[in-house]
Amino acid sequence: MSLNSAPQQLEPFKEIQGQKKRVAYFYDADVGNYAYGAGHPMKPHRIRMTHSLVMNYGLYKKMEIYRAKPATRQEMCQFHSDEYIDFIYRNCPESLETSSKELLKFNMFDENPLFDGLFEFCSISGGGSMEGAARLNRGKCDIAINYAGGLHHAKKSEASGFCYVNDIVLGILEFLRYHQRVLYIDIDVHHGDGVEEAFYTTDRVMTCSFHKYGEYFPGTGELRDIGIGKGKYHSVNIPLRDGIDDITYQSVFEPVISHIMEWYQPGAVVLQCGGDSLSGDRLGCFNLSMYGHANCVKFVRSFNLPTLVVGGGGYTMRNVARAWCYECGILNQEIVGPEIPYNDYYEYFGPDYMLEVRQSNMLNANTKQYLNKVLSSVLENLERTKFAPSVQIQNVPRDVPEDEVDEDLYKDERNGGQPGWDATVQHDGELSDSDDEGDGGRRNIHASRTEDTDMSETFSRPRPTFRISDPVTKPTQTPLSKESLDAIIDKKHSASASPPKDGANGDTDNGDVTMTDA
16 A cells, blocks of 8 residues: 555445444433533533434434443542542632642643533443443343543643543443453553553553554554553553545454454443544544444444443544444444435535545555554564453452342433333334324424432442542553552452442432433
C-alpha cells in the first residue's frame, strides 16, 4: 500500500450473521442537559441525538431500554480517590476562586472544566456502565449498551481528556466479580490510557487499543507498552498513523482480536466505540467510514461473549449519532437506513438526510510495511502470554436475591410501565412496519419522563462493598495487581453476609435500579 493509494471503503452490510442477542440499552434523558461550556468540543447532547435516531428507526422494539440508577460516590470510589470524588461532588463553577489549588491538583481547567451538574453527569455515565455489567453478570442480557459511557482517559485522582470518572474501569471491576478474565477493546482515535493504567500489572484484564500515536493526545500507547509484572503482555497497543481507511483498519483489527480471543479466552468484553475515529471528525485524523467503524462492532459481536458497549470520543455530533445508531442496529441484528426518519434533530443531518458517514480523499499514511511490522510485533507478544491464564477460583459474592427485587418498580411508567414497553419489543414475524403508529408508537423520551421515582428501595445492582484503595496509574502510581483484585473479591464475599453501613459522606443509596426510559 502506497501513500498515494485511494481510500478503500467497506460496502454497506446486507445482513448480520449469527444468533439473536438480548440487548439492554441504557439511556438517561438528563444527559443531554449538561454542557462543558461554550466552544468546548465535547457535547453530551450527541447522546440525545443518537437516542432520537434509535427510537425513530424503531430499534426500541428489538431491545429493553433502561435508565440506570446514577452511580453513588461510594461506587465511584471503588476506583477513584475519596478526595477527588468529594471535590467533584461539592464544587460548582461559582467556587473557582476558593479552590484554584484543587483545580490544578485535579487537572480541572482548560479542557476539563468544572461545569454545572458535573457530578450528576458523571453519575449517569458511571451508573450505566456498572448496571450494564451487572445485568450481563446475572445473565439478564447478552449485550449492554451505554453510549453515555466510554470516558477512558479519567485517572484515579484527576480528570483528563474531557473525562472525569472512568466508567469503564467501574464496569470492568463489576465484571471481575464473576469473570476470571475481561477483555477491553478501544477503537477511539485516542489511546485508552486511563483504562490501561488501571490494570497495567494484572493478567485478569487485557486492554487492546487501536489509536493514533505520535504528537497526539495523550501521547501514550507505544507498541512497546505491554504491561509489567503479572500484567506483562496484557496491554496491547496498536499505534496507527493518519488517514487509515476501512480495509486497512480491518486488516489489523480482525487478526489482533482473533488472536486475543484464542489465546486469552476472556469471559466478558468491554468495547469502547469512540466516534472520533470516523472520517471528518472535528478532532480526529482517521478516515473510517460508518461501515468501517461498525465492522469492528459486528466482528466483536460474532464471538458471542457477554459484551458491554460504551461510547467515548466523537466531536462531529451528526456523524457520531449516525454511527452509534447504525451500530445499535448491528447489535440487534438489524440493518437501519439509508434514509434518516424524521426526528427531533432532523435538520442536523442535512443536506442529504442519509444515515452514512463517507470516507474522504485523505491520504493513508499507514504503509503495508509499517502495518506488517506492527502486526507481527503484537502477535508475537500475544504468543508469549500464558494460554488462558488461571486465577484463584472463589465463590461469587452474593447479589441481592432476585425474589427480593421488584425491578418493575423502578422502570419508567410511561407507555403502561414495563409490560407496555415489553409489548413493543418486536419478535420475528409478530409486528408489521405500521404497528408503531398510534399511542404505543415512537415517542420523544424527554417529553414524558417519569420524575418521581423512589430511589430508597432495594436495587438490583449489588451494594458496593469494596474499592481499590491503592493507586493504580502506570507512570507514578502502583497499578492494580492480580493479588489486590483477588483480595477485593475476597473482601466483598466476606462482607456480603453483613451489608456495610452507609458511607460517612451521607450516601444512602445501596445499589441501583433499572428503569425503562425510552
